[in-house]
Amino acid sequence: MESSLELSNSLGSVSSLLTRCRTFKVLVIGDSGVGKTCLTHRLCAGQFPDRVEATIGVDFRERLLDIDGEKIKLQLWDTAGQERFRKSMVQHYYRNAHAVLFVYDVTCPASFRGLISWIEECRQNSLGQEIPRFLVGNKSDLRDPSRTEGQVSQEQATRFAKVHGMMFFETSAKNPPLKRVNGQRGDMEVSYQRDKVEDIVMAVGAKLKRQKKHSAANALMHSGSFKVLSKKRPEKELWTCC
Numbered sequence: 076m077e078s079s080l081e082l083s084n085s086l087g088s089v090s091s092l093l094t095r096c097r098t099f100k101v102l103v104i105g106d107s108g109v110g111k112t113c114l115t116h117r118l119c120a121g122q123f124p125d126r127v128e129a130t131i132g133v134d135f136r137e138r139l140l141d142i143d144g145e146k147i148k149l150q151l152w153d154t155a156g157q158e159r160f161r162k163s164m165v166q167h168y169y170r171n172a173h174a175v176l177f178v179y180d181v182t183c184p185a186s187f188r189g190l191i192s193w194i195e196e197c198r199q200n201s202l203g204q205e206i207p208r209f210l211v212g213n214k215s216d217l218r219d220p221s222r223t224e225g226q227v228s229q230e231q232a233t234r235f236a237k238v239h240g241m242m243f244f245e246t247s248a249k250n251p252p253l254k255r256v257n258g259q260r261g262d263m264e265v266s267y268q269r270d271k272v273e274d275i276v277m278a279v280g281a282k283l284k285r286q287k288k289h290s291a292a293n294a295l296m297h298s299g300s301f302k303v304l305s306k307k308r309p310e311k312e313l314w315t316c317c
């Protein structure tokens with residue numbers, strides 16, 4: 076039997092584990108040119124970059140979040156969409172990933188169809204179904220409401236997301252789309268999209284935070300006593316301070 080002092084120490088460790096800042100590796104994948112680099116700039120720095128070049132290999136950007144008083148660091152891995160720039164590094168991308176953003180361009184149906192091969196690449200690299208997945212239709216500012224051809228509809232994307240267990244967002248890394256409204260000064264265009272980019276980052280953070288609590292609670296339940304956690308520490312790179 077554990078003494079009450081040991082028990083209280085154990086509970087103290089649980090609480091410090093739960094409040095510790097954790098870094099989450101989030102992969103951003105999709106065809107070349109869909110806007111992964113611009114999106115990760117917006118997600119991390121809040122700005123659309125002036126100039127971008129095709130990603131070679133991988134780029135990292137980080138975003139520190141405070142979710143309900145808890146600090147979480149998202150480390151976004153902006154991977155190259157072009158096969159020739161990613162070949163030799165693919166396995167490294169997928170190692171220890173905590174979440175994946177699948178990005179397509181809403182004005183490029185080929186990039187939407189291409190998602191199947193990105194899902195397959197995840198499977199080949201042993202990314203389990205328990206890893207949270209998010210579907211992001213980018214470049215919504217270029218959507219032409221008068222056209223149905225040559226664009227990916229939100230209905231199509233919603234169905235796809237449901238089938239593949241993903242949370243779906245449509246957004247623009249560049250600009251919110253404009254809408255014609257009848258204001259006091261007559262007809263004018265105003266932006267009507269809330270900052271969906273911010274919604275994405277908060278949704279990813281919240282989902283990962285919930286998962287973290289869940290896995291810590293599971294570890295506690297399965298060990299019987301929390302002492303076991305200190306013996307079997309999670310992998311070093313997964314637990315870093317902000």
Ligand SMILES: Nc1nc2c(ncn2[C@@H]2O[C@H](COP(=O)(O)OP(=O)(O)OP(=O)(O)O)[C@@H](O)[C@H]2O)c(=O)[nH]1
Nearest residue numbers: 107108109110111112113129130156214247248249
């Ligand atoms: N209009 C519009 N253009 C965008 C948006 N996001 C990205 N772009 C443009 O799309 C082009 C490609 O953007 P990138 O961010 O380099 O695309 P990527 O997916 O990272 O491409 P790779 O590095 O080759 O994989 C650039 O010219 C961007 O300016 C958007 O939301 N709206």
